[in-house]
Amino acid sequence: MPILSRIRTAFLAGLLVAASAFAADQPAPLRVEAEMLDGSRYVLDDSRGFITLLSFWSPDSLASRKCLGELQRFHQDYESRGVKVVAISTVNDAAMLRAFTAKRKLSLPVAMLGENNLGAIPEDQLPIVLVLDRDGKVVASRAGLFSYRMLEVLAVPPLMKPVSGTTPQ
8 A cells, every 4th residue: 555545544544533532422523613714713513413524625735726616516506405514724824715715716614724633634635524414423534636426425325314303404
């Protein structure tokens, strides 16, 4: 197995192990806080009750830039169906990110990574997508390039089904 594949596998395995190590009754196994480009704060608990796709990216990453269009399309198609998408930049320069998103006409929620318990996020692995169920538990992850269809496969099939005894979100 090539070294980058081993690093990617170890990183994703570490995220999933960290997420599963939390107490089962804790509402959100991960702690992620971010500053939205409009100045508001995003915390993972804001997405409770929704299927959530967190995409960690950097404008310095070619792979991240290539995937933003796919993420934007996914956000537009699934937001009304109870799926929250948040693109969280590892670069903390609000002015630069506002210009970057305006130039590309992105309307999906974009934030800058703040407090979290994810550990170091390797820039060479970006973008990284985490899919969380309605209870805030990580159910899927992906590092590297992704397509719209891949996001559908990761986030939609079992999660979009209504929980028995409830109505869809």
